[in-house]
Amino acid sequence: MRKKPETDRVVLVTGAATGIGAAIAEAAIAAGHRVLLTDIDAEAVRTTAGRLGERAAAVALDIRDPDGWVKAFDAAEAQFGPVDVLVNNAGIIHTGHARDLSLQQHRDIVEVNLLGAMTGIHTALPRMTERGRGHLITVCSMTAFLALPGYATYGGTKHALRAFHHAVALEERHGPLHFTILHPPSTRTKMLEQELADPTSATAFSEKATTPQHVARVVVDAITTKPVEVVFPAFSGRVQRIAGVFPQLIRRLIPVIEAKGRRERQRLINTGKTRLSAVPGRTE
Numbered sequence: 001m002r003k004k005p006e007t008d009r010v011v012l013v014t015g016a017a018t019g020i021g022a023a024i025a026e027a028a029i030a031a032g033h034r035v036l037l038t039d040i041d042a043e044a045v046r047t048t049a050g051r052l053g054e055r056a057a058a059v060a061l062d063i064r065d066p067d068g069w070v071k072a073f074d075a076a077e078a079q080f081g082p083v084d085v086l087v088n089n090a091g092i093i094h095t096g097h098a099r100d101l102s103l104q105q106h107r108d109i110v111e112v113n114l115l116g117a118m119t120g121i122h123t124a125l126p127r128m129t130e131r132g133r134g135h136l137i138t139v140c141s142m143t144a145f146l147a148l149p150g151y152a153t154y155g156g157t158k159h160a161l162r163a164f165h166h167a168v169a170l171e172e173r174h175g176p177l178h179f180t181i182l183h184p185p186s187t188r189t190k191m192l193e194q195e196l197a198d199p200t201s202a203t204a205f206s207e208k209a210t211t212p213q214h215v216a217r218v219v220v221d222a223i224t225t226k227p228v229e230v231v232f233p234a235f236s237g238r239v240q241r242i243a244g245v246f247p248q249l250i251r252r253l254i255p256v257i258e259a260k261g262r263r264e265r266q267r268l269i270n271t272g273k274t275r276l277s278a279v280p281g282r283t284e
């Protein structure tokens with residue numbers, strides 16, 4: 001039997017000024033929740049929240065900053081009440097092959113995608129446990145399963161984030177908290193525009209990209225259904241997940257995957273569709 005949708009949860013979303021985070025905030029409000037949107041870009045996140053009405057509020061949060069996390073949780077509580085759901089969404093990429101990125105760029109990706117998200121979970125755990133309820137949702141990536149050229153450190157952080165998330169969920173399995181991790185495919189956001197600008201990210205275009213609204217629907221459904229892990233689209237997600245276990249198989253497949261991605265990337269460029277975040281996409 002389908003569960004009755006949960007409503008009126010207090011949801012804290014990171015990286016909510018744009019892209020997937022903004023779409024999650026919008027969908028969560030449409031589903032009856034109240035949302036504290038947070039982002040490193042203070043002005044942009046205020047603008048986004050301003051469009052979403054009185055069930056939305058915004059504060060600046062750089063997820064690398066432990067004090068900032070405490071302030072964000074306090075701000076949510078002051079505005080709406082204690083946080084019921086943390087959506088750890090913010091992430092960055094620096095495109096290019098590992099040898100061509102500076103060490104600082106490698107570190108930046110680790111500090112945001114891994115340490116930032118870990119700091120959020122670490123901040124949430126005692127507060128939610130003391131209260132006796134809470135749901136930690138991690139927006140990860142299919143690169144948590146697949147090592148791909150152009151995604152060495154990005155994929156490395158997503159592999160590590162998945163391991164951290166599931167290990168903590170196991171440690172907390174006798175407690176009151178729920179844990180969900182989601183792995184979206186390529187999604188039409190500014191991040192994907194950044195990838196489009198760099199030929200080394202061709203594999204991101206080997207499959208049709210989805211929309212932030214589609215990802216957001218899956219995240220908001222998860223607030224009610226509390227799945228342990230979601231890969232999507234379901235079928236190709238499962239195939240990629242299995243393929244990732246066999247590096248020799250990926251070595252054989254990668255020329256085909258890259259060639260397909262390069263063709264689609266070139267088609268997007270040739271047809272002037274480089275503003276991916278503005279193009280409506282598939283809404284399966």
Ligand SMILES: NC(=O)c1ccc[n+]([C@@H]2O[C@H](COP(=O)([O-])OP(=O)(O)OC[C@H]3O[C@@H](n4cnc5c(N)ncnc54)[C@H](O)[C@@H]3O)[C@@H](O)[C@H]2O)c1
Nearest residue numbers: 015017018019020040062063090091141186187189190191
């Ligand atoms: N777009 C994709 O193809 C795709 C696919 C799978 C997973 N993801 C993941 O989804 C999440 C959201 O990605 P997106 O595509 O919406 O990206 P995006 O670049 O469009 O938006 C990311 C947001 O995070 C914010 N941000 C960056 N650094 C931050 C920091 N230190 N602290 C707080 N906020 C920060 C940015 O200001 C921006 O608003 C990321 O974790 C990403 O890895 C994206």
